[in-house]
Amino acid sequence: MTRIVHVNGQYLPEAEATVSIFDRGFLMADGVYEVTSVLGGKLIDFPGHAARLERSLAELDMTSPVTTDELLAIHRELVARNSITDGMVYLQITRGNPGDRDFAYPDPPVTPTIVLFTQSKPGLADNPAAKTGIKVVSIEDIRWGRRDIKTVQLLYPSIGKMMAKKAGADDAWMVEDGFVTEGTSNNAYIVKNGRIITRQLGTDILHGITRAAVLRFAAEAQMEIEERAFTIDEALAADEAFVTSASAFVMPVVQIDGAAVGDGRPGRVATRLREIYLDESRKAAL
Numbered sequence: 530m531t532r533i534v535h536v537n538g539q540y541l542p543e544a545e546a547t548v549s550i551f552d553r554g555f556l557m558a559d560g561v562y563e564v565t566s567v568l569g570g571k572l573i574d575f576p577g578h579a580a581r582l583e584r585s586l587a588e589l590d591m592t593s594p595v596t597t598d599e600l601l602a603i604h605r606e607l608v609a610r611n612s613i614t615d616g617m618v619y620l621q622i623t624r625g626n627p628g629d630r631d632f633a634y635p636d637p638p639v640t641p642t643i644v645l646f647t648q649s650k651p652g653l654a655d656n657p658a659a660k661t662g663i664k665v666v667s668i669e670d671i672r673w674g675r676r677d678i679k680t681v682q683l684l685y686p687s688i689g690k691m692m693a694k695k696a697g698a699d700d701a702w703m704v705e706d707g708f709v710t711e712g713t714s715n716n717a718y719i720v721k722n723g724r725i726i727t728r729q730l731g732t733d734i735l736h737g738i739t740r741a742a743v744l745r746f747a748a749e750a751q752m753e754i755e756e757r758a759f760t761i762d763e764a765l766a767a768d769e770a771f772v773t774s775a776s777a778f779v780m781p782v783v784q785i786d787g788a789a790v791g792d793g794r795p796g797r798v799a800t801r802l803r804e805i806y807l808d809e810s811r812k813a814a815l
């Protein structure tokens with residue numbers, strides 16, 4: 530089946546969808562994105578992703594070419610046209626095509642470019658990695674200083690994933706000034722004596738939509754939460770560790786830099802939070 534994608538108001542077979550070589554997303558990584566999971570044909574936490582998209586755009590003095598209602602309609606249309614049961618919808622908005630290359634933003638602004646496509650991942654919520662946990666390695670965080678904006682500058686996270694792969698691990702946790710910031714594409718947590726510890730929000734990490742939901746569910750379940758930075762040593766001395774993201778949900782981490790976390794198996798808190806997150810998110814899905 531040919532994938533149908535959305536480009537600037539049109540639904541097209543993927544091979545017919547094009548963007549200009551002068552698009553600032555292509556030349557300058559001048560664009561933002563969102564990834565929304567689909568479970569059972571419905572969108573997980575769409576309002577959270579739509580709200581963060583607005584914030585990312587505003588921080589970069591961009592405006593969305595579509596309203597949130599239109600965005601929801603496009604997401605749904607793509608899910609339907611591509612018969613997605615489980616998977617993801619990727620959305621990207623760039624500052625558009627000024628017709629030439631220039632560091633300065635186009636003045637007046639040109640119409641932003643909007644692209645959406647689906648990725649089919651049957652059984653996304655039954656990822657076997659959730660039963661075994663994943664391995665991470667620590668690497669230095671050398672990204673820019675506005676990681677709270679979800680830009681398409683993903684070269685260093687890609688390099689980090691390759692460093693992890695080379696080391697026989699699944700992912701990397703990035704460390705700045707001795708403290709873990711986040712994973713290459715997820716937020717990082719440890720659990721000690723039942724208390725969930727995760728870095729506080731700021732400009733140094735992405736404000737994960739899954740993070741917000743998981744912390745809300747954890748608080749509702751009377752779990753203790755501490756929002757502060759932690760070190761790799763502290764993580765190695767913790768009872769468990771995990772990451773969260775829109776596509777991995779809650780994923781246990783069982784090894785860091787080759788050493789076991791806790792007993793080396795997915796922890797109780799991570800496993801419970803994954804269940805709660807999946808249950809509650811499916812109920813609220815649009």
Ligand code: PLP
Nearest residue numbers: 714715716735737738739774775
């Ligand atoms: N941190 C980074 C650097 C990410 O790239 C992502 C997701 O792509 C996350 C955290 C998790 O965010 P969310 O839960 O909104 O997917």
